[in-house]
Amino acid sequence: MQPGGWVWRKPELGVSTWAAGAAWAYPFVGPSRWQDAADAWRRLAPRVLAEGPTRPVAFAGFAFDGGGSSGPWVGFPDGVLVVPRVLRVSVRGAEYVAASCLITPEGGEEQVDRTIHALESVREVSGGTSGQGEVVRALPGEKHWKTQVLEAEAACRSGELQKVVLARCVEVATSVTPDGVLQVLAERYPTCTVFAVAREGAVFLGATPETLVRVKRGRVWTQALAGTAPRGNDPGEDAVLQRQLASSSKEAREHELVVAHVHEALSSVCARVVQGPREVVTLPNVHHLRTRFSGRLVADSTVLEVAARLHPTPAVAGLPVHRAREWIRTRESVPRGWYAGVVGWVDASGDGELAVAIRCGLLRGGRAWVFSGCGVVAGADPEREYRESQLKLRPVMEAFGVREP
Helix, strand or coil, X not given: CCCCCEEEEEHHHCEEEEEECCCEEEEECCCCHHHHHHXXXXXXXXXXXXXXXXXXXXXXXXXXXXXXXXXXXXXXXXXXXXXCCEXXXXXXXXXXXXXXXXECCCCCECCCCCCXXXXXXXXXXXXXXXXXXXXXXXXXXXXXXXXXXXXXXXXXXXXXXXXXXXXXXXEEEECCCHHHHHHHHHHHCCXXXXXXXXXXXXXXXXXXXXXXXXXXXXXXXXXXXXXXXXXXXXXXXXXXXXXXXXXXXXXXXXXXXXXXXXXXXXXXXXXXXXXXXXXXXXCCCEEEEEEEEEEXXXXXXXXXXXXXXXXXXXXXXXXXXXXXXXXXXXXXXXXXXXXXXXXXXEECCCCEEEEECCCEEEEECCEEEEEEEEEECCCCCHHHHHHHHHHHHHHHHHHCCCXXX
């Protein structure tokens, strides 16, 4: 991937998007970053010209929490919108290329870079991972993290919190390429959204199963995804684990906290919210509980403004959200950066799709930082939570050439 590049793929649907360059880019900081981005896009979108079959589009990325980038996350601000110069889209084998430019306030036109180099930078790269990796260290270590789980469980049992999501990070030495990692993830996790963002010498990438929100012509779709069980070794064991997940009171309690948050958030912007039944969704490495939602917007809200109501969900933060975030800030030793944040796109009409950035890692040079998290509620068991975190690490760890996290 080239610096400033974006990848957005839906393998199961046969849709892949590659973007390069920036006709316009702007960072946003602080707690108002969502609304600032929405306001900026409303002002800017009429000034973007797109030459090609697509409407003007901006790619978006937001950190889990504000506070600026640090450590391995240098170059990844609290939030950013980027209008790419060149956009390549493949839909079930049909290829489209679009180029964007920005009309300046003086009426002049910034030239669009249509060079072969720009088009090459959004070329699909085939083939699997091109190297191997090994674990350098866990941040924090297993013993320390399990102690944090015990502290979080006690806080939930005392009523200080209802739920808190604890993240852990594994640092990896690896020789893989970003394009190789993306290809592996797309092949092994076709029902997920495969994404990548290249900024200032690093690439943030992953295969997330969780859509935060999708908006199209006034309609809204989202989901609550919380509650996890491992996959079985054969179809019979798989069926048993699915039934156990569906009947687990602990997993149901964790799931319903997210359901209530999503329903309340959507009700604030939708005339009517339709909530589907709770179901078990199966991925190659885990089973999850999922509840789907849909609604119709009552105002001319963009996908960015709807996302501001939803993020962070209890699935990545906890409840009450503000207390859980403070708990996370004071106890986690590695900054989350864009892990558990949001990535996606918005078009000129405010429609778009944003995903929760989980099952992901940050690659910088020969080092990668891979993240996973577990929701802790009253009654949580540290050993079980640790095993769950290992399962969630596996997709990206294997793509980085590490067979066991």
